[in-house]
Amino acid sequence: MAMAVACSFLLLVLPVALAAAQPMQSFSASDTAWSPTETNRTLVSNNGDFAAGFLPSSSSSSSSSGGKYRFAVWVNASDSRTVIWYAHDSTSYTAVEADRNSSLAIDAAGKLSWTVAGTNTTLLLWPSNSTTMTLNDSGSLVHGAWSSFREPTDTLMPLQSIPGANTTTLQSQNGRFNLVNSLTLQHGDSMYANITAALRNLTPDGTLQLSGVSPLIASDKGSTRLRRLTLDDDGNLRLYSLQPRTRQWRVVWQLVQELCTIRGACRGAATICVPEGADSTTCVCPPGYRQQPRGIDAGCAPKKKYSGNGKDDKFVRMDFVAFSGGADTAALDPGKYMSKLSPQNLADCENKCRDNAGCVAFGYKFGGDRTCLHYTRLVDGYWSPATEMSTYLRVVASDKDTNNFTGMTSMIDTVCPVRLALPVPPKQGRTTIRNIAIITALFAVELLAGVLSFWAFLRKYSQYREMARTLGLEYLPAGGPRRFSYAELKAATKDFSDAVGRGAYGTVYRGELPDRRAVAVKQLHGVGGGEAEFWAEVTIIARMHHLNLVRMWGFCADKEQRMLVYEYVPNGSLDKYLFAGGTSAESGDGDKKKPLLDLHTRYRIALGVARAIAYLHEECLEWVLHCDIKPENILLEDDFCPKVSDFGLSKLTSKKEKVTMSRIRGTRGYMAPEWVIHREPITAKADVYSFGMVLLEIVSGRRNYGFRQDSVGSEDWYFPKWAFEKVYVERRIDDIIDPRIVQAEAYEDDDASVATVERMVKTAMWCLQDRADMRPSMGKVAKMLEGTVEITEPVKPTIFCVQDD
Numbered sequence: 001m002a003m004a005v006a007c008s009f010l011l012l013v014l015p016v017a018l019a020a021a022q023p024m025q026s027f028s029a030s031d032t033a034w035s036p037t038e039t040n041r042t043l044v045s046n047n048g049d050f051a052a053g054f055l056p057s058s059s060s061s062s063s064s065s066g067g068k069y070r071f072a073v074w075v076n077a078s079d080s081r082t083v084i085w086y087a088h089d090s091t092s093y094t095a096v097e098a099d100r101n102s103s104l105a106i107d108a109a110g111k112l113s114w115t116v117a118g119t120n121t122t123l124l125l126w127p128s129n130s131t132t133m134t135l136n137d138s139g140s141l142v143h144g145a146w147s148s149f150r151e152p153t154d155t156l157m158p159l160q161s162i163p164g165a166n167t168t169t170l171q172s173q174n175g176r177f178n179l180v181n182s183l184t185l186q187h188g189d190s191m192y193a194n195i196t197a198a199l200r201n202l203t204p205d206g207t208l209q210l211s212g213v214s215p216l217i218a219s220d221k222g223s224t225r226l227r228r229l230t231l232d233d234d235g236n237l238r239l240y241s242l243q244p245r246t247r248q249w250r251v252v253w254q255l256v257q258e259l260c261t262i263r264g265a266c267r268g269a270a271t272i273c274v275p276e277g278a279d280s281t282t283c284v285c286p287p288g289y290r291q292q293p294r295g296i297d298a299g300c301a302p303k304k305k306y307s308g309n310g311k312d313d314k315f316v317r318m319d320f321v322a323f324s325g326g327a328d329t330a331a332l333d334p335g336k337y338m339s340k341l342s343p344q345n346l347a348d349c350e351n352k353c354r355d356n357a358g359c360v361a362f363g364y365k366f367g368g369d370r371t372c373l374h375y376t377r378l379v380d381g382y383w384s385p386a387t388e389m390s391t392y393l394r395v396v397a398s399d400k401d402t403n404n405f406t407g408m409t410s411m412i413d414t415v416c417p418v419r420l421a422l423p424v425p426p427k428q429g430r431t432t433i434r435n436i437a438i439i440t441a442l443f444a445v446e447l448l449a450g451v452l453s454f455w456a457f458l459r460k461y462s463q464y465r466e467m468a469r470t471l472g473l474e475y476l477p478a479g480g481p482r483r484f485s486y487a488e489l490k491a492a493t494k495d496f497s498d499a500v501g502r503g504a505y506g507t508v509y510r511g512e513l514p515d516r517r518a519v520a521v522k523q524l525h526g527v528g529g530g531e532a533e534f535w536a537e538v539t540i541i542a543r544m545h546h547l548n549l550v551r552m553w554g555f556c557a558d559k560e561q562r563m564l565v566y567e568y569v570p571n572g573s574l575d576k577y578l579f580a581g582g583t584s585a586e587s588g589d590g591d592k593k594k595p596l597l598d599l600h601t602r603y604r605i606a607l608g609v610a611r612a613i614a615y616l617h618e619e620c621l622e623w624v625l626h627c628d629i630k631p632e633n634i635l636l637e638d639d640f641c642p643k644v645s646d647f648g649l650s651k652l653t654s655k656k657e658k659v660t661m662s663r664i665r666g667t668r669g670y671m672a673p674e675w676v677i678h679r680e681p682i683t684a685k686a687d688v689y690s691f692g693m694v695l696l697e698i699v700s701g702r703r704n705y706g707f708r709q710d711s712v713g714s715e716d717w718y719f720p721k722w723a724f725e726k727v728y729v730e731r732r733i734d735d736i737i738d739p740r741i742v743q744a745e746a747y748e749d750d751d752a753s754v755a756t757v758e759r760m761v762k763t764a765m766w767c768l769q770d771r772a773d774m775r776p777s778m779g780k781v782a783k784m785l786e787g788t789v790e791i792t793e794p795v796k797p798t799i800f801c802v803q804d805d
């Protein structure tokens with residue numbers, strides 16, 4: 001009997017529960033009031049992409065009241081229930097949260113309100129009349145004339161009209177960051193980034209329309225994907241697109257490239273934000289400071305106080321570190337805790353700080369306008385090469401903390417010796433000395449010219465001399481890329497008369513700036529986008545500083561013209577040294593006999609190139625694929641220090657072309673198998689493959705495909721496979737080495753040389769693996785070449801993919 005009662009009770013209850021869990025197409029006056037506890041009751045859009053309903057609030061603790069609830073709209077099509085809107089106070093942006101005893105209802109007159117039962121407290125009242133509420137296919141809750149699209153929270157959806165000037169457009173969910181006037185990102189009063197122009201509209205195919213300038217473009221523009229533009233809790237504005245297969249969001253555009261430049265990235269006083277990979281940051285204390293007991297958010301304080309009379313303190317140099325000085329509008333305008341001085345030099349800047357007891361640190365920028373900043377408090381510290389300055393922190397003289405911010409010197413401390421103190425490479429027998437004699441004779445004139453113009457340059461910018469003295473280098477961080485006019489470059493290149501190269505991206509002309517700097521001007525073809533976009537990309541390229549990357553000095557974006565101005569690298573490209581009878585179609589000194597590169601120089605070139613590409617892949621905050629690594633794109637300095645050129649240019653080609661172009665842009669013979677055959681996405685591992693091919697060519701002095709034609713002839717002959725057999729099967733490494741090296745009278749078949757060649761060839765074998773995931777990262781490749789990691793035996797490369805065009 002008891003059983004029967006229980007069963008009929010269940011039968012009564014079940015249909016009700018099921019009905020409540022059914023997704024609703026609309027919510028209307030005839031429906032029962034909607035309680036937050038009905039978390040399975042949802043309002044869905046027609047297309048099923050969006051859903052609305054109550055969600056337990058993550059912010060409130062569930063301890064006392066049994067939890068609070070928000071009324072939210074989320075993307076049903078994503079795996080992670082991404083909330084795109086929640087009911088909130090439209091001026092303060094605070095989410096409306098309520099207990100389980102509240103409910104949402106529409107009365108007969110069409111008034112929609114969220115009230116607390118038993119009282120007359122109304123949490124929220126939609127300012128419109130309609131007896132139904134629906135969720136439309138764009139993700140907007142629509143109730144009469146009101147729609148959630150008119151009151152965005154942290155997210156904008158395609159087709160959502162964007163509020164105009166004088167408003168906060170978006171606020172991050174944690175309430176710390178705002179997008180103001182559809183234009184500026186702010187943390188409190190501190191601005192930290194601007195969109196090029198006010199945002200107008202996000203289109204479904206992935207462009208951000210801006211007022212008056214050309215739009216910003218998602219990296220997957222054109223595909224029909226669900227998209228959202230969100231001001232994330234880390235303060236960055238990102239455009240996401242939903243990958244249909246994985247149902248995960250992918251970032252396809254973001255405003256801030258270096259997260260540490262976001263104000264408030266670290267909360268505590270005197271903390272310094274340091275990037276950890278491309279998408280995360282960490283906060284650390286400067287040397288001489290320790291974390292406050294309540295954790296890093298509470299900030300850092302000096303371990304020991306100095307007296308302030310300038311007798312018991314010292315300055316610790318932190319490279320690439322800057323502080324904001326509190327609220328300010330532009331990066332270098334003095335803030336509350338910062339003043340800008342115009343000193344004679346570094347010592348002057350330091351003395352003025354020491355004389356001021358309240359000065360806790362000073363910042364000094366070597367290049368450009370010789371900025372000196374005095375800080376009275378350390379706010380919003382961050383590390384970024386883009387600061388191009390060092391902060392000198394005042395600490396007690398007895399402080400012995402290790403300083404982790406020594407980026408400038410470590411950047412300089414790479415494979416390549418500095419030109420002014422041209423060192424003799426480690427001893428390699430008589431060949432090297434003879435080669436140096438040849439090299440010196442050949443390039444004495446250029447060297448002299450280089451040194452002269454360098455000193456002329458130093459005289460002109462005397463602050464560089466000081467920097468050269470402090471750091472022992474002549475590489476000068478300049479104040480961002482300079483903008484040249486078309487007329488200036490026309491004059492510098494004598495009306496583009498001296499073409500020195502032609503590449504995939506355009507023609508290169510040699511020129512000379514009025515200050516006598518020799519430059520290479522690259523006139524780009526097929527670069528899309530407007531000036532603002534070009535400028536933004538160029539700024540990113542200009543930030544990439546590495547001794548083994550060709551330095552970009554400036555650019556030109558006049559009307560249709562797009563040009564990049566690089567330092568001139570005198571010795572031309574590696575292919576002319578490696579391959580007899582250089583093949584590149586160049587005017588000028590193509591026929592001049594090039595000296596034979598000895599083994600040691602080849603090794604140094606390989607290592608330098610590996611480090612430069614590793615830097616592009618791993619250390620650059622903006623992740624950059626080169627996509628066209630080949631000997632033609634490796635330029636050589638006077639002392640054969642290699643400089644990789646054409647990096648970052650794949651970012652410049654117009655996005656529309658990119659989809660189709662990227663497949664064919666690579667150079668035959670250097671393209672990874674997945675690029676040619678499988679049509680898989682191209683990753684950093686494609687660069688690793690190209691580098692492996694270049695490495696084999698450096699060792700062998702033969703073109704990977706030329707070799708095939710003239711010596712072996714068989715159709716399926718494949719250089720990597722052949723080299724693999726020589727190393728691991730026949731154990732005849734000598735067969736791979738450039739015969740010219742072996743025949744050179746001074747070639748010493750000693751253990752060290754053999755080990756070097758072996759390391760280069762074995763590393764190449766790993767780079768040339770058929771499967772991209774088997775290839776090591778570029779950082780690992782550099783380590784393999786250095787000999788700091790053991791090189792195990794790889795799988796034999798088999799895929800033959802030299803494409804005939």
Ligand SMILES: *[C@@H]1O[C@H](CO)[C@@H](O)[C@H](O)[C@H]1NC(C)=O
Nearest residue numbers: 017020021037038039040041
């Ligand atoms: C909601 O649905 C899930 C499964 O679909 C179920 O496990 C859960 O008990 C339901 N919750 C409520 C409150 O009905």
Ligand SMILES: *[C@@H]1O[C@H](CO)[C@@H](O)[C@H](O)[C@H]1NC(C)=O
Nearest residue numbers: 023044047048049051076077
């Ligand atoms: C939400 O997404 C799931 C998974 O794709 C789907 O099964 C479900 O039908 C969707 N909900 C609605 C109401 O369309």
Ligand SMILES: *[C@@H]1O[C@H](CO)[C@@H](O)[C@H](O)[C@H]1NC(C)=O
Nearest residue numbers: 065066099100101117118119
């Ligand atoms: C609603 O519930 C909360 C806790 O669950 C309680 O504190 C509050 O008094 C309730 N309000 C009414 C009107 O019942």
Ligand SMILES: *[C@@H]1O[C@H](CO)[C@@H](O)[C@H](O)[C@H]1NC(C)=O
Nearest residue numbers: 115116117118119120121122
């Ligand atoms: C709610 O308001 C109505 C009319 O405005 C009033 O009659 C009623 O007493 C109020 N109830 C409470 C609990 O305040």
Ligand SMILES: *[C@@H]1O[C@H](CO)[C@@H](O)[C@H](O)[C@H]1NC(C)=O
Nearest residue numbers: 109110127128129130144145
């Ligand atoms: C709602 O309807 C009432 C009368 O039905 C009208 O007075 C009021 O102006 C309407 N409000 C809005 C926002 O449309």
Ligand SMILES: *[C@@H]1O[C@H](CO)[C@@H](O)[C@H](O)[C@H]1NC(C)=O
Nearest residue numbers: 136137138140142147149159
């Ligand atoms: C959904 O509603 C918003 C706001 O009313 C409107 O801008 C948008 O065009 C609507 N989308 C669709 C697919 O009807």
Ligand SMILES: *[C@@H]1O[C@H](CO)[C@@H](O)[C@H](O)[C@H]1NC(C)=O
Nearest residue numbers: 163164165166167168181198
């Ligand atoms: C924004 O505010 C400024 C000053 O308060 C005012 O001059 C300007 O007209 C406003 N712009 C708009 C579009 O309301």
Ligand SMILES: *[C@@H]1O[C@H](CO)[C@@H](O)[C@H](O)[C@H]1NC(C)=O
Nearest residue numbers: 284285286287288401402404
């Ligand atoms: C410097 O880095 C090392 C290792 O990452 C760390 O142990 C040390 O605490 C750091 N020093 C400072 C002053 O942050």
Ligand SMILES: *[C@@H]1O[C@H](CO)[C@@H](O)[C@H](O)[C@H]1NC(C)=O
Nearest residue numbers: 184191192193194329330331
């Ligand atoms: C953003 O733009 C405003 C107005 O154009 C300018 O005052 C401000 O310095 C800019 N801020 C940044 C971080 O670029």
